[in-house]
Amino acid sequence: MKELKLMKGNEAIAHAAIRCGVDGYFGYPITPQSEIMETLMEEQPWLDTGMVVLQAESETASINMVYGGAGCGKKVMTSSSSPGVSLMQEGLSYMAGAELPCVVVNVVRGGPGLGTIQPAQSDYFQSVKGGGHGDYKLITLAPASVQEMADFVDLAFELSFKYRNPAMILSDGVIGQMMEKVELQPFKPRMTEEEIVAKYGDWATTGRTSNRKRNVITSVSLDSEYMEEHNHKLQAKYKACEEDEVRYEEIMCEDADYILVAYGSSARICQKAVEIAREQGIKAGLLRPITLFPFPTKQLQKLAQSAKAMLSVEMSAGQMVEDVKLSVNGAIPVEHYGRIGGIIPSPGEVVDALKSNFIQG
Amino acid sequence: MDIKDIIKDENVIYKKSAVLTDNEMHYCPGCTHGVVHKLIAEVIEELGIQDTTIGIAPVGCAVFAYDYLEIDWQEAAHGRAPALATAVKRLMPEKMVFSYQGDGDLAAIGTAETIHACNRGENIVMVFINNGIYGMTGGQMAPTTLQGMKASTCPFGREPQQDGFPLKITEILATLPGTSFVTRQSCHTAASVRKTKKALIKAFKNQQAGKGTSLVEVVATCSSGWKQSPTKSNDWMVENMFPFYPLGDLKDE
Numbered sequence: 001m002k003e004l005k006l007m008k009g010n011e012a013i014a015h016a017a018i019r020c021g022v023d024g025y026f027g028y029p030i031t032p033q034s035e036i037m038e039t040l041m042e043e044q045p046w047l048d049t050g051m052v053v054l055q056a057e058s059e060t061a062s063i064n065m066v067y068g069g070a071g072c073g074k075k076v077m078t079s080s081s082s083p084g085v086s087l088m089q090e091g092l093s094y095m096a097g098a099e100l101p102c103v104v105v106n107v108v109r110g111g112p113g114l115g116t117i118q119p120a121q122s123d124y125f126q127s128v129k130g131g132g133h134g135d136y137k138l139i140t141l142a143p144a145s146v147q148e149m150a151d152f153v154d155l156a157f158e159l160s161f162k163y164r165n166p167a168m169i170l171s172d173g174v175i176g177q178m179m180e181k182v183e184l185q186p187f188k189p190r191m192t193e194e195e196i197v198a199k200y201g202d203w204a205t206t207g208r209t210s211n212r213k214r215n216v217i218t219s220v221s222l223d224s225e226y227m228e229e230h231n232h233k234l235q236a237k238y239k240a241c242e243e244d245e246v247r248y249e250e251i252m253c254e255d256a257d258y259i260l261v262a263y264g265s266s267a268r269i270c271q272k273a274v275e276i277a278r279e280q281g282i283k284a285g286l287l288r289p290i291t292l293f294p295f296p297t298k299q300l301q302k303l304a305q306s307a308k309a310m311l312s313v314e315m316s317a318g319q320m321v322e323d324v325k326l327s328v329n330g331a332i333p334v335e336h337y338g339r340i341g342g343i344i345p346s347p348g349e350v351v352d353a354l355k356s357n358f359i360q361g
Numbered sequence: 362m363d364i365k366d367i368i369k370d371e372n373v374i375y376k377k378s379a380v381l382t383d384n385e386m387h388y389c390p391g392c393t394h395g396v397v398h399k400l401i402a403e404v405i406e407e408l409g410i411q412d413t414t415i416g417i418a419p420v421g422c423a424v425f426a427y428d429y430l431e432i433d434w435q436e437a438a439h440g441r442a443p444a445l446a447t448a449v450k451r452l453m454p455e456k457m458v459f460s461y462q463g464d465g466d467l468a469a470i471g472t473a474e475t476i477h478a479c480n481r482g483e484n485i486v487m488v489f490i491n492n493g494i495y496g497m498t499g500g501q502m503a504p505t506t507l508q509g510m511k512a513s514t515c516p517f518g519r520e521p522q523q524d525g526f527p528l529k530i531t532e533i534l535a536t537l538p539g540t541s542f543v544t545r546q547s548c549h550t551a552a553s554v555r556k557t558k559k560a561l562i563k564a565f566k567n568q569q570a571g572k573g574t575s576l577v578e579v580v581a582t583c584s585s586g587w588k589q590s591p592t593k594s595n596d597w598m599v600e601n602m603f604p605f606y607p608l609g610d611l612k613d614e
Contacts, residue, residue: 024452052451057477061444064437064474068417068445071435074452094438205433205449207413207456216427218418218436 003184009149009175012182013079013105014039016150017051020157021190023074024052026065028084031117032173033107036079049190059084063091063104070100071217073196073204075157079105081173082123083114085131092166093132096234097219101160103153104138105169107176110342118342119173121264124319127170128293135231137238139167139245140292142263146180148290154185159245161200163237170292172315174265174344238294247290248299252278256285258354259303261324262313263289265344270313272347277354284354292320300327309333309358313350316340333358378402380411384428389496391591393581394422396548397490397557398429401459404561405432408569414457415449417442421463422496440471443478446485457568459486465495468504468530475530482539482573486564489531489578493602494586504528507605512586527605531578535611541572543612547580547603549595563613572614580606 007015014036017025027037037055045051052069056062062078069076080088085106095102106127110120127140139159141152152169160167191199193206208214221227249267252274253259262270267288277284287303289296304310309332312321318336325334337353339345380402388394405411411432418426420439427434437445442460450458467475467489478485494512495501502512502519505527509518519527535543542564546557557579564575580602582594589597 024448026448052448054447054451056444057473060441061447061474061477064441064444065448067437067441068435068448069452071445072415072449072452076448076452090438091441098436205415205435206453207415208431208433209412214427214431214433216434216436218427218434220424220436 001186004181005184006179006181007146008035008177008179009143009146009171010035010107010177011039012146012150013153013169014043015184016153017077018043018045018049019185019187020154021049021075021188022051022077022153022157023190024054024069024076025078026054026056026062026069026076027078028056028059028062028080030081030084032109032119032176033079033081033105036105051190059087060090063088066102067091067095067098067100070095070102071098071205073193073200073206075191077103077105079107081107081109082111082120085123085126089126089132092138093130093134093136094219095166096136096138097134098217099164100166100217101157101164102166103156103160103169104166105171108170108172110340116342117173119265119315119344120340120342121172121266121315122317122319122340123170124292124314124316127168128295128323136234137165137293139163139165139241140170141167142170142290142292143175144264144267144288146175146178146182149175150182150184163241165237170264172264242294245291246294246296246298248296249288249290251286251288253285253287253303255283257283257308258285258358259307259310260284260286260313260350260354261289261300261310261320262286263292263320266313266315269345269347270350273350273354276347276351280351282351282354282359295323295327297327300324301329301331304328304331307332309335311354311357312336313345314338315344378406380406380431382429382431386429387425388422389585391582391584391594392422393492393548393579394490396554397488397579398426400554400558400561401461401488402430404558404565405430408562408565410457410565413455414459417445417449417458417460419460419462419466421466423461423463423490424497426461440466440469441474442466443471443474443483443485443487447478447481447483450483450485454484457565459488459565461488462490463496464489464491464493464503464505468528472530476534476537479534479537479574479576480539484568484571484573486568487574487576488561489576490581491578491606492581492583492586493527494583496583496586500586500588504530507601510601529606531576531611534576540574540576540612541614542567542575542610544576544610545578545580545606545608547598547608549582549598580608
C-alpha cells in the first residue's frame with residue numbers, strides 16, 4: 001500500500017530501501033546523511049524483510065562489504081557524504097571493473113578536504129567522470145525532491161542491475177535534510193536466489209552447484225588482450241546507457257531565449273528563478289538533468305538551436321558547465337553561476353547572473 | 362603391466378582432491394601457498410561443503426587463488442577481504458565463507474578490516490599466510506618482516522627506528538572476544554602439514570557451529586623473496602621465524 005508521509009530526504013532513502021526489497025545496507029556515520037543509517041537501525045528491517053543493516057568501521061569497509069554483497073547477486077547499498085565517498089572510490093572502481101551492481105548515495109557537502117557540513121554540488125566530476133582509477137562511469141541520478149530521494153532508490157537498483165554497474169544517487173545537504181511530503185511505494189519482497197538467477201543471470205557467488213562451473217567475481221587479468229576486450233565491453237555498456245537511459249525535466253523551455261541548466265537543489269532554486277525572470281519579461285527556461293551520467297547531451301544540442309544562451313547553475317565552482325559546453329559545442333554562449341563552500345544561491349541571484357552575463361551590456 | 366592397470370580405485374591410497382582444479386599453479390618452487398591451497402581443497406571436500414563455500418581471494422601472490430579451487434570466489438581489493446567476507450556471510454548465513462590473505466594484505470593495508478571483522482565476531486574463517494615479505498611485488502618489507510631481516514625496502518635489514526617493529530597481529534586478534542579459535546601453524550614437514558589441516562578442519566567446523574571468527578595463521582616460506590633455496594628457506598624459517606612467531610593454538614574456545 002502506498003503511504004503519504006512528511007519526512008527528511010535522508011529518511012525517505014531509508015524507508016524506500018526497505019520497501020523496495022534491498023538485501024543489505026553497510027554504512028559509516030557522516031554529516032549530513034547520518035539519518036539514513038539511524039532510520040534503518042530504528043526500523044529494524046531484519047525483523048520483517050530480513051534486510052541486513054551494519055555499521056562498518058569505515059567507508060572503505062562499507063563499500064567493500066557492498067562489493068561482497070553485490071558479488072552474491074544481492075541488492076546492497078551504502079550512503080555517505082563527500083569525504084566518505086572519496087574513501088569509497090577504490091571500491092567503486094573495483095566494482096565497475098568486476099561488473100557489480102550497487103547503489104551509493106552521496107549527500108554532498110562542501111569541500112575540499114573535511115570542508116564543511118553545509119550543502120554543495122562540488123562532487124559532480126567525481127560522480128560522473130568515474131571518480132576512481134581506470135576508464136569507467138557511474139550511472140548517476142540527481143534527485144531534486146524528497147519524493148525523488150525515495151523513488152530513485154528503486155530506479156538506481158534497476159539501472160545498476162540492468163547494466164551490472166554501480167549507480168550513484170547524487171544528492172546534497174539540502175535535499176537530504178529538508179522535509180517534504182513523500183508518497184512511499186508499497187513493500188516489494190526481497191528476491192530469492194532463484195529469482196535473481198532467473199532475472200539477472202547465473203553470475204553471482206552463491207555457491208558452486210554441480211550444474212555449473214565456479215563463478216568468480218574479479219577485476220584483475222594479466223592478459224592485456226583480454227583486458228582491452230573487457231574495457232571495450234564496459235565502454236559499450238556506457239554507450240548503451242547514453243542511448244537509452246537519459247532522463248531530464250524541462251520547464252518552460254519551448255519558447256525560452258535563456259536556458260538555465262541545473263540539477264538537484266539548484267534546480268529547485270532555478271525553478272523559482274525562471275518564474276521571477278518571466279515576471280520581468282525575460283523568457284527563461286530550465287533544463288534539469290535527472291541523470292547526470294548519462295548526460296542529456298542531445299536535448300541540450302536541440303535547445304541550443306532555439307535559445308540564445310545557457311547558464312549552468314551549480315553549487316560548485318563550475319563543473320557541470322563543462323558538460324553543457326561540450327554538449328552545445330560552441331553553438332551558443334554558455335556560462336556558469338554558482339556559490340561555493342556551503343552557500344546556497346537565491347533565485348534572485350540567479351536572475352541577476354542571467355542578466356549580467358547575457359542581457360545587460 | 363600398463364599404468365592404467367595400476368591406477369584403479371582399489372589401489373588408490375592418495376589422490377588430488379576433486380576440489381582442486383587441474384590448472385598449473387603459478388607459485389614459485391618452495392612456496393607454501395600450494396600446500397595450503399591443497400589442504401583447504403581437501404577440507405572442503407571432506408566436509409562436503411564445495412557447493413556452499415565462497416572464498417575471498419586477496420591481493421598478493423594468492424590473487425589468483427580462484428584458479429585453483431573449484432568453488433565460487435570473489436577477488437577483493439588489497440586488504441579488504443574481511444569486509445567482503447562479512448557481507449557474504451551476513452547476507453547468506455547458510456553458506457561457508459573464508460578469506461585467504463597474506464601478511465601485507467591482512468596485517469598492513471587491511472589491518473582495520475581484519476581487526477573489526479574479528480571484533481564483530483564475524484562467523485568466518487580467515488587463513489593468514491605469513492612469510493614476512495611481499496612476494497608478488499618483488500620482496501619488499503612486510504609488517505611481519507623480522508628485525509634485521511633483509512628485504513628490498515630494508516636492504517640492510519629491518520631496523521625498528523627506521524622501519525618499526527614486526528607486528529604480531531595474531532596475538533592481537535587472540536585478545537578479541539569475537540575470535541573463537543586462533544592458531545599458528547606451519548607446513549614445512551609432513552607432520553606440520555597434517556596439523557595445519559586439522560586446524561583448518563576445526564576452523565570450518567567452528568563456522569558450522571556458529572562460533573565466530575577462526576583465524577589460522579600459517580608461517581610460510583618465500584624462497585624467491587628470501588633469496589634462498591626451498592630447503593634452506595625451511596631451515597631459516599625454523600631458526601628465525603618460529604622463535605618470534607611460535608607455533609600452536611593461541612586461543613581455542
